[in-house]
Amino acid sequence: MTTAKTGIDKLLDLLEEEKDITLGNAADELGVDKDQVQQWSDFLVENNRVMVNYKFMTPHLTLLDKQGRLGTQDKRQVLSNIRQQQKKFSTAIKTRDPESASDALDEINDLLDDIENEQLHDDILEEIQSYPHKLEEIGGDAPKIDGLDPSDAAQARDEKVKKRFAKLFSKLKDLSQQGRLQKAKKLLIEIQKKADSLDLDEGMRKQIKNKIETAKHHLQAVKELKEEKDAS
Numbered sequence: 001m002t003t004a005k006t007g008i009d010k011l012l013d014l015l016e017e018e019k020d021i022t023l024g025n026a027a028d029e030l031g032v033d034k035d036q037v038q039q040w041s042d043f044l045v046e047n048n049r050v051m052v053n054y055k056f057m058t059p060h061l062t063l064l065d066k067q068g069r070l071g072t073q074d075k076r077q078v079l080s081n082i083r084q085q086q087k088k089f090s091t092a093i094k095t096r097d098p099e100s101a102s103d104a105l106d107e108i109n110d111l112l113d114d115i116e117n118e119q120l121h122d123d124i125l126e127e128i129q130s131y132p133h134k135l136e137e138i139g140g141d142a143p144k145i146d147g148l149d150p151s152d153a154a155q156a157r158d159e160k161v162k163k164r165f166a167k168l169f170s171k172l173k174d175l176s177q178q179g180r181l182q183k184a185k186k187l188l189i190e191i192q193k194k195a196d197s198l199d200l201d202e203g204m205r206k207q208i209k210n211k212i213e214t215a216k217h218h219l220q221a222v223k224e225l226k227e228e229k230d231a232s
Contacts, residue, residue: 007040015062026061028171031171049063050064078111078115079120085108089104089108098141102143105131105145109143162204168190172191188215
C-alpha cells in the first residue's frame, strides 16, 4: 500500500531537487501558503535537515544532508572560500587597496566555476553585482566575470521575472478552472504584492497590471456564475 506523502515530505522532495530555494518560491511550487511552509521548515530546522538563511532580506531554505551538513565537504569548502574572499574584498575596498580587491575578485571568479548548483551560483553572482563598480571607484580594473555585465544582468533578471509571473498566472488560471476561487483570490493578492515590491520597467509593470485587472474581472465573473448556478 502506498503511503500518502505529507507536506514535509513534499518540501523535502522539492529541496532534494532544488537544493536551495526561497520560502516564497517553495510555497508557490507546493501550492500552499508561506505560513505553512514556514511551519514545515521550522520543524525541519529543529531536526537539522534544513538551514534557513537570509539573502537580501529574503528567507532561503537550504537542504542539509542526514548528518546535518551542507552538501559534501568539497562544496562546503568552496562556499567557505568564497565568503573569505568576499570579506577580503570588502576590507580592501574600505582601505582603498585596489590590488588586493582585484585579487579577491579574481579568486571569487575562479571559485564560481566550482559551484555546480545553479541557484547558489546565481545567488553569489547577485551578491557581487556591485563589486566591479566598487573596484573601479577606488582606481582598480575589474576582471571580466560572466553574468556581471550590467546589460546582461538586467536582461537575465527581466527574463527571470517574466518566467516567475508567467508561472504565477498559469497557477491562477488552474485554480480558477478548478473553482477554487478563494485560493485564486489570495494568489492574485500575492501577485499584486510581488509586482509592487519589484523594481520593474514601465512596460513590464503595465503588462502585469493589465493581466491582474483582467484576472480580477475573470474571477468576479466566475464567482457570479457560480452563485447563479448555486441559486438555481
